[in-house]
Amino acid sequence: MRVPVQKQERYIAIRNVTILSVVANSLLTIVKITFGIIGNSHALIADGIHSFSSLAVDAMVLLAAKYSILPPDTRHPYGHGRYETLVTLAAGLLLIVMAIGLFSEAYEQLVGHKSPSEPTSIVLIIAFAAIIIKEAIYHYTVYIANQVNSPMLVANAWHHRSDALSSSIVVISVLGYMAGYLWVDAVATIIIASMIAYVGFEECLPAINKLIDTSINKDKRIKIKEIAESVNGVFFMHKLRTRKMGINILVDMHIVVAPRISISEAYKIAETVRHNLLDEMEEVVDVLVHIKPENTMNSLDLPQRNEITSRLQEQSIEVVEKIEKITLHYVDGKLLLDIDLPLNIIQNNNQARFISQQFADFAVNDPDIYAINTYYHGTVYDSPKVFQIDELHDFIQDKN
Structure with missing residues (x-):
C-alpha cells in the first residue's frame, strides 16, 4: 500500500x-x-x-x-x-x-x-x-x-x-x-x-x-473506469468496488483481457492499470486488479491441467510422452489446447499430419475440448522456430 x-x-x-x-x-x-x-x-x-x-x-x-x-x-x-x-x-x-x-x-x-x-x-x-x-x-x-x-x-x-x-x-x-x-x-x-x-x-x-464501506461518488468511479480502460490491452473494466479509509480510497476491480496472451503480459497490463490509478488519483492508495480473459464464461466446471494430462495419457497416441508443453485456453465454455512437440520426432510431413489428426480425433471425442493445435518446436541444431503443420513441408525438404 x-x-x-x-x-x-x-x-x-x-x-x-x-x-x-x-x-x-x-x-x-x-x-x-x-x-x-x-x-x-x-x-x-x-x-x-x-x-x-x-x-x-x-x-x-x-x-x-x-x-x-x-x-x-x-x-x-x-x-x-x-x-x-x-x-x-x-x-x-x-x-x-x-x-x-x-x-x-x-x-x-x-x-x-x-x-x-x-x-x-x-x-x-x-x-x-x-x-x-x-x-x-x-x-x-x-x-x-x-x-x-x-x-x-x-x-x-x-x-x-x-x-x-x-x-x-x-x-x-x-x-x-x-x-x-x-x-x-x-x-x-x-x-x-x-x-x-x-x-x-x-x-x-x-x-x-x-x-460501512459505502462506495465513493459516481464521478470518481467514472474517472477510475476511464483510467483503467485507457490502458492498452484492457478490453473493459467491471465489478468495480471502492471504499474509503479515512481520506484515502481503496480500489478493487476486474479487467478483461485477450484470452490467449501470456500470464506475464496480463500481469503487465494489470500493473499498468494499478500504477496509472495511483499516479492520476491522489486519494487512491491501494488498487487490487483481478485479471479475467475474454469469453471465459461457463468455464468453472471444465477440467484443469492434471485432468487433461491424465486423459491424454490414457490415449493410444505414441507421442504423448514426448509432449514438451501443453497450454490450456478456456474459451466459451470449452477448452482449446496448444500442444508443443519436439521437431526431431517426425521424419516427414505425412507423419506430422498423422500425429495431429490423432490429437484432433481425441478432441472430437472429448466433450470438454473444442480443438487441439499441434506445434513442433525445433532444437538449436534444427531451428529455433515453432512450426505448424502447414509450415513443416518446406523445412523438412530442406533438412533432408
Missing part, C-alpha cells in the same frame, strides 16, 4: 490548529464560567460548559491525527485512517447532543414559562468577545481542513461555530431581557439548535457511510 505524500506535514498542520483550539477553549471555559457567576448569567455559565465539551473533541482530534498516520501493520493491513472517521462521527454526535440540550432548555422556557435571570453588562462583553474569537478559529480551522483534506477538522470547526452560536444566544438573551421580550431567548435557542443539529447530521452521515 502506498503511503500518501506529505503525510507527516498533514499531521503537523492538524496538530497545530487543534492546539490553538485547545488553548482557546480552555481560556473561554474559565472566563465564561467565572464571569457567568459574577454577571448573574446562567446562559453564560452553560456556554462555558459548552466550550469545555469542545475540549473533549480537541483531545480526540489530536489522538486521531497522531494515530491515523501510523503505517499499516498485521492487525491493520489497510492502515489507521478510520481513526479520523471515528472522531468525525463522535464530533457530529456531540453536536446533535448539544442541540438536543438546547431544544430542551428552550422548551422549558416556553412551556414552563421559565424566565432568564437578570444579567449584567459584563456578560454582553464576554459573549461578544467569545463570538469573535470562535468565528475566527472556525474560519482558520476550515481553511486548514481544506488544505489537508480533513473531514475531521471540518467537524471540529463546526464545534467552534456552535460555540459562537451558543454565545450569540447569550447576547440575544441579554438584549431580549433588556427590551422586555423574554421569549426571544427561547426562540433564538430553537433556531440555533436546529442549525447545530443539521450540521451534526451532515457530519455523521458521511462518517457512517465510510465505516
Whole structure:
C-alpha cells in the first residue's frame, strides 16, 4: 500500500490548529464560567460548559491525527485512517447532543414559562468577545481542513461555530431581557439548535457511510473506469468496488483481457492499470486488479491441467510422452489446447499430419475440448522456430 505524500506535514498542520483550539477553549471555559457567576448569567455559565465539551473533541482530534498516520501493520493491513472517521462521527454526535440540550432548555422556557435571570453588562462583553474569537478559529480551522483534506477538522470547526452560536444566544438573551421580550431567548435557542443539529447530521452521515464501506461518488468511479480502460490491452473494466479509509480510497476491480496472451503480459497490463490509478488519483492508495480473459464464461466446471494430462495419457497416441508443453485456453465454455512437440520426432510431413489428426480425433471425442493445435518446436541444431503443420513441408525438404 502506498503511503500518501506529505503525510507527516498533514499531521503537523492538524496538530497545530487543534492546539490553538485547545488553548482557546480552555481560556473561554474559565472566563465564561467565572464571569457567568459574577454577571448573574446562567446562559453564560452553560456556554462555558459548552466550550469545555469542545475540549473533549480537541483531545480526540489530536489522538486521531497522531494515530491515523501510523503505517499499516498485521492487525491493520489497510492502515489507521478510520481513526479520523471515528472522531468525525463522535464530533457530529456531540453536536446533535448539544442541540438536543438546547431544544430542551428552550422548551422549558416556553412551556414552563421559565424566565432568564437578570444579567449584567459584563456578560454582553464576554459573549461578544467569545463570538469573535470562535468565528475566527472556525474560519482558520476550515481553511486548514481544506488544505489537508480533513473531514475531521471540518467537524471540529463546526464545534467552534456552535460555540459562537451558543454565545450569540447569550447576547440575544441579554438584549431580549433588556427590551422586555423574554421569549426571544427561547426562540433564538430553537433556531440555533436546529442549525447545530443539521450540521451534526451532515457530519455523521458521511462518517457512517465510510465505516460501512459505502462506495465513493459516481464521478470518481467514472474517472477510475476511464483510467483503467485507457490502458492498452484492457478490453473493459467491471465489478468495480471502492471504499474509503479515512481520506484515502481503496480500489478493487476486474479487467478483461485477450484470452490467449501470456500470464506475464496480463500481469503487465494489470500493473499498468494499478500504477496509472495511483499516479492520476491522489486519494487512491491501494488498487487490487483481478485479471479475467475474454469469453471465459461457463468455464468453472471444465477440467484443469492434471485432468487433461491424465486423459491424454490414457490415449493410444505414441507421442504423448514426448509432449514438451501443453497450454490450456478456456474459451466459451470449452477448452482449446496448444500442444508443443519436439521437431526431431517426425521424419516427414505425412507423419506430422498423422500425429495431429490423432490429437484432433481425441478432441472430437472429448466433450470438454473444442480443438487441439499441434506445434513442433525445433532444437538449436534444427531451428529455433515453432512450426505448424502447414509450415513443416518446406523445412523438412530442406533438412533432408
